[in-house]
Amino acid sequence: xxxxxxxxxxxxxxxxxxxxxxxxxxxxxxxxxxxxxxxxxxxxxxxxxxxxxxxxxxxxxxxxxxxxxxxxxxxxxxxxxxxxxxxxxxxxxxxxxxxxxxxxxxxxxxxxxxxxxxxxxxxxxxxxxxxxxxxxxxxxxxxxxxxxxxxxxxxxxxxxxxxxxxxxxxxxxxxxxxxxxxxxxxxxxxxxxxxxxxxxxxxxxxxxxxxxxxxxxxxxxxxxxxxxxxxxxxxxxxxxxxxxxxxxxxxxxxxxxxxxxxxxxxxxxxxxxxxxxxxxxxxxxxxx
Amino acid sequence: xxxxxxxxxxxxxxxxxxxxxxxxxxxxxxxxxxxxxxxxxxxxxxxxxxxxxxxxxxxxxxxxxxxxxxxxxxxxxxxxxxxxxxxxxxxxxxxxxxxxxxxxxxxxxxxxxxxxxxxxxxxxxxxxxxxxxxxxxxxxxxxxxxxxxxxxxxxxxxxxxxxxxxxxxxxxxxxxxxxxxxxxxxxxxxxxxxxxxxxxxxxxxxxxxxxxxxxxxxxxxxxxxxxxxxxxxxxxxxxxxxxxxxxxxxxxxxxxxxxxxxxxxxxxxxxxxxxxxxxxxxxxxxxxxxxxxxxxxxxxxxxxxxxxxxxxxxxxxxxxxxxxxxxxxxxxxxxxxxxxxxxxxxxxxxxxxxxxxxxxxxxxxxxxxxxxxxxxxxxxxxxxxxxxxxxxxxxxxxxxxxxxxxxxxxxxxxxxxxxxxxxxxxxxxxxxxxxxxxxxxxxxxxxxxxxxxxxxxxxxxxxxxxxxxxxxxxxx
Numbered sequence: 001x002x003x004x005x006x007x008x009x010x011x012x013x014x015x016x017x018x019x020x021x022x023x024x025x026x027x028x029x030x031x032x033x034x035x036x037x038x039x040x041x042x043x044x045x046x047x048x049x050x051x052x053x054x055x056x057x058x059x060x061x062x063x064x065x066x067x068x069x070x071x072x073x074x075x076x077x078x079x080x081x082x083x084x085x086x087x088x089x090x091x092x093x094x095x096x097x098x099x100x101x102x103x104x105x106x107x108x109x110x111x112x113x114x115x116x117x118x119x120x121x122x123x124x125x126x127x128x129x130x131x132x133x134x135x136x137x138x139x140x141x142x143x144x145x146x147x148x149x150x151x152x153x154x155x156x157x158x159x160x161x162x163x164x165x166x167x168x169x170x171x172x173x174x175x176x177x178x179x180x181x182x183x184x185x186x187x188x189x190x191x192x193x194x195x196x197x198x199x200x201x202x203x204x205x206x207x208x209x210x211x212x213x214x215x216x217x218x219x220x221x222x223x224x225x226x227x228x229x230x231x232x233x234x235x236x237x238x239x240x241x242x243x244x245x246x247x248x249x250x251x252x253x254x255x256x257x258x259x260x261x262x263x264x265x266x267x268x269x270x271x272x273x274x275x276x277x278x279x280x281x282x283x284x285x286x287x288x
Numbered sequence: 289x290x291x292x293x294x295x296x297x298x299x300x301x302x303x304x305x306x307x308x309x310x311x312x313x314x315x316x317x318x319x320x321x322x323x324x325x326x327x328x329x330x331x332x333x334x335x336x337x338x339x340x341x342x343x344x345x346x347x348x349x350x351x352x353x354x355x356x357x358x359x360x361x362x363x364x365x366x367x368x369x370x371x372x373x374x375x376x377x378x379x380x381x382x383x384x385x386x387x388x389x390x391x392x393x394x395x396x397x398x399x400x401x402x403x404x405x406x407x408x409x410x411x412x413x414x415x416x417x418x419x420x421x422x423x424x425x426x427x428x429x430x431x432x433x434x435x436x437x438x439x440x441x442x443x444x445x446x447x448x449x450x451x452x453x454x455x456x457x458x459x460x461x462x463x464x465x466x467x468x469x470x471x472x473x474x475x476x477x478x479x480x481x482x483x484x485x486x487x488x489x490x491x492x493x494x495x496x497x498x499x500x501x502x503x504x505x506x507x508x509x510x511x512x513x514x515x516x517x518x519x520x521x522x523x524x525x526x527x528x529x530x531x532x533x534x535x536x537x538x539x540x541x542x543x544x545x546x547x548x549x550x551x552x553x554x555x556x557x558x559x560x561x562x563x564x565x566x567x568x569x570x571x572x573x574x575x576x577x578x579x580x581x582x583x584x585x586x587x588x589x590x591x592x593x594x595x596x597x598x599x600x601x602x603x604x605x606x607x608x609x610x611x612x613x614x615x616x617x618x619x620x621x622x623x624x625x626x627x628x629x630x631x632x633x634x635x636x637x638x639x640x641x642x643x644x645x646x647x648x649x650x651x652x653x654x655x656x657x658x659x660x661x662x663x664x665x666x667x668x669x670x671x672x673x674x675x676x677x678x679x680x681x682x683x684x685x686x687x688x689x690x691x692x693x694x695x696x697x698x699x700x701x702x703x704x705x706x707x708x709x710x711x712x713x714x715x716x717x718x719x720x721x722x723x724x725x726x727x728x729x730x731x732x733x734x735x736x737x738x739x740x741x742x743x744x745x746x747x748x749x750x751x752x753x754x755x756x757x758x759x760x761x762x763x764x
Contacts, residue, residue, distance in 0.1 A: 065720075128429065131754060135736035136413065143740050143754060228745065241536020248531030250700075251524070251543065251746040269431075271764070279740045279756045282719045284729045 014194030016055030017204015033098025044212035052208035056177040059205030064175040068123035075119035096186035118169040145277040147175035149228030152221035160186035170272040222246035229253035313483035315354035316493025331397035332619040343499035351497035355466040358494030363464035367423030374419030376489040397619030411454035417737035418458035430764040436464035438516035441509040446472035447576040476500035542750025547703030550696035551581030557708035569732035579704035620655040629678035636671040702744030
């Protein structure tokens with residue numbers, strides 16, 4: 001037995017680029033897949049959700065106005081920093097999800113590659129989804145995709161890192177900002193991802209990650225007047241209709257998600273990018 | 289300045305081929321609906337135009353069954369064949385365009401020059417445009433061989449009865465869906481003539497079903513368990529109710545809801561053009577336009593001049609018989625809508641805005657409302673926040689472009705916006721900043737099937753028109 005006692009870490013939320021404790025002062029125990037205590041995680045409250053939405057809204061003008069080139073660089077930087085902490089993520093994913101190191105390794109690698117994939121989309125999505133409209137008249141008319149705003153995300157409960165990346169990266173790639181509730185039972189990779197985001201040139205407030213329970217925090221996100229879209233992936237299927245009804249009061253965009261968590265290792269496509277985009281059509285007369 | 293008077297120039301209402309009785313259209317045939325018949329009136333005279341059979345809940349069920357049955361063959365029809373049906377429909381609308389225009393003006397109250405020159409030609413254009421997509425869906429950008437959703441339930445408003453029908457039905461059919469559509473209670477007639485056009489085009493039975501009725505029939509369409517997609521255009525309030533109703537079901541939903549568009553005029557704007565644009569922006573279709581430029585934001589330095597020119601121009605608008613070719617502003621669609629407009633205008637008075645109403649003569653029968661402009665409007669007033677959906681303009685001022693953007697975006701809506709300035713770089717900057725689905729610069733109220741239309745925020749989600757619009761009817 002070694003004489004050295006390891007430095008135990010206190011886990012916190014990630015809001016507005018900072019790492020606050022929950023306003024509620026609550027924590028909850030996190031265990032590995034076999035029930036062994038790993039850490040206490042911050043147990044986010046309604047007030048934390050509201051603070052996170054405020055931070056996300058504040059960050060939106062800057063992030064949405066950043067050049068697509070810049071956003072691509074930042075997303076790629078996330079992949080770089082993630083790669084640097086690959087071993088830590090493998091250990092945490094392995095402990096959280098109860099996977100052999102080999103399997104956890106392939107999931108972490110896929111998560112890193114997913115950031116790279118989305119990084120490359122930032123400056124292409126407008127030319128793929130936008131259009132010059134050949135209207136029947138003397139007008140120049142074009143349509144460009146624009147970010148929808150603040151997106152509330154209930155992250156997948158099972159896939160602690162790859163699933164989280166797959167729900168968060170497309171939001172950031174399109175220029176929206178996010179408030180994420182991580183997997184409740186497997187939050188450690190999300191907390192470590194917060195640290196990666198904080199050191200990857202992602203402006204504070206662009207991504208906010210709360211550890212806590214989707215069943216408790218979901219309704220506050222769904223009913224919040226300043227949240228523009230909701231991804232209910234991590235909500236229990238029974239809770240989703242209620243969340244969707246709440247979301248309807250402010251005409252939120254609500255993602256249609258499959259009943260069971262999808263296979264996140266499947267090749268990504270444009271679906272999630274498209275969901276967070278509005279189309280803006282601009283008209284101007286032609287003449288001399 | 290001499291005042292020119294115009295002799296009456298009425299269009300013949302005989303062209304409308306108005307019938308005494310119209311029936312729901314289910315499975316390719318006109319059938320007796322089991323709902324309570326409704327009487328549709330001419331809002332310009334309050335006379336009954338026709339009796340219209342309505343659907344009941346059981347008729348909704350019959351129509352959905354017919355649409356489901358038709359879906360299996362319609363969706364498998366080669367795109368090229370589907371396209372030919374849509375081209376036929378486009379041509380038939382063009383051939384019967386004057387009849388449809390007169391009927392639309394009779395039933396809705398809109399000026400004949402608008403139904404004739406805008407509504408009906410654009411409706412035909414939507415079928416023509418979407419016909420071409422039917423056999424090219426592989427190129428729409430949603431991957432190879434995108435699939436239709438199934439049966440689409442569609443609920444449309446009374447402000448552009450045939451045009452909204454075209455916006456809904458053309459993309460649905462092009463992508464291989466079948467439809468059950470409910471026209472608005474007060475304007476069902478052109479939809480039922482469209483049903484005749486479907487028969488003339490030999491469209492297979494069940495592909496298009498049209499069920500007149502009130503909100504309860506709309507609700508039973510939204511509720512129906514065998515409908516795969518709901519498309520709704522109408523008020524934000526009803527849109528929210530529909531979104532709640534659909535919540536938790538696998539139905540795909542698109543909403544085109546209300547708006548409170550900012551029409552922003554800078555001091556360097558081409559003023560005469562801007563005045564025309566402001567007038568067109570709010571008085572087109574009596575202001576019954578969800579994307580109407582109902583909040584005029586004028587740069588403070590030119591506010592007095594703009595108001596003066598605007599009042600003069602608005603006083604020349606002719607309010608009256610919708611069938612008169614010289615009429616600029618027709619009838620308000622219903623007594624209910626007129627009361628809503630009056631209520632909001634009274635709130636403007638009560639809250640201290642400065643009202644100016646055009647001194648134009650207004651008919652003493654029918655539902656009319658003289659064009660009205662409110663000055664000294666503040667952002668907190670109801671007339672600056674709520675959709676009035678009538679010929680009422682609220683004028684606010686700003687000093688800097690940033691202030692204009694802030695005021696323009698200070699609304700839960702986000703359907704459209706207008707910008708008037710000679711400075712190109714400012715137009716593009718403003719267009720970037722405005723949270724709205726359509727931005728018109730130095731023009732207003734332009735529509736085209738190739739240009740996607742739809743809103744941000746509480747103006748709804750989804751787009752209609754263009755490649756983007758196809759997504760609403762594809763399983764992607």
